[in-house]
Amino acid sequence: MSPLPSPAVPSLPATGAEPLADEEIARGLMAGDEACLAAAYRRWSALVHSLAWRSLGDAREAEDVSQQVFLGVWRGRAGYRPERGTLGGWIVGITRRRIADSLAARTRRLRLVAAAGSQLALTDPDRDRPEAALDRVLVSGELARLPAPQQRVLRLTFYEDLTQTQIAERTGWPLGTVKSHARRGMQRLRVRLEPQGESVFDASTLHA
Numbered sequence: 001m002s003p004l005p006s007p008a009v010p011s012l013p014a015t016g017a018e019p020l021a022d023e024e025i026a027r028g029l030m031a032g033d034e035a036c037l038a039a040a041y042r043r044w045s046a047l048v049h050s051l052a053w054r055s056l057g058d059a060r061e062a063e064d065v066s067q068q069v070f071l072g073v074w075r076g077r078a079g080y081r082p083e084r085g086t087l088g089g090w091i092v093g094i095t096r097r098r099i100a101d102s103l104a105a106r107t108r109r110l111r112l113v114a115a116a117g118s119q120l121a122l123t124d125p126d127r128d129r130p131e132a133a134l135d136r137v138l139v140s141g142e143l144a145r146l147p148a149p150q151q152r153v154l155r156l157t158f159y160e161d162l163t164q165t166q167i168a169e170r171t172g173w174p175l176g177t178v179k180s181h182a183r184r185g186m187q188r189l190r191v192r193l194e195p196q197g198e199s200v201f202d203a204s205t206l207h208a
Helices: 022-030 034-056 059-075 087-117 130-143 148-160 164-171 175-193
Strands: none
Touching: 022 034, 022 087, 034 059, 034 087, 059 087, 130 148, 130 175, 148 164, 148 175, 164 175
């Protein structure tokens, strides 16, 4: 697994050092002892990663969740209450919330990709809904990061509902060039918006 992000985890104890009890880790963590954060990471990171992996089915997302969990443990340590449960149980609770957040973000990315692929993100009849406005902002933000030719082709597609033949006539570019820009642009959007290992959009659905 990737190393724990800032704050940096101190070096592991020297060989032969006795492991801390859960209660000692909890007390040290609440007191701001980074060595106890390191001890908590060593003790529960495998469990956290396993829970994330089983729920998400994606190694990169599971690693991201694991990092977020222990960053949340450190930042939220003052909120831990020993009388309400064990430190391990508290960490598992944080893990479940981060997994839920990750699944919600994944669902939103997939919906945006599907909407972009079917050209609904910017021409949705429900465009007055707050959610639709946010979708348009997010898709437009990703479009703005594309190379200029790809961006122009996709903006003409999404905003003006032009076919690729009409775009070729508008821009003066060969139809093959327009199709290439459209395909590459949608592939880049897919990479930006889809989670690793999933593919819900085929750039060939752009109308010619």
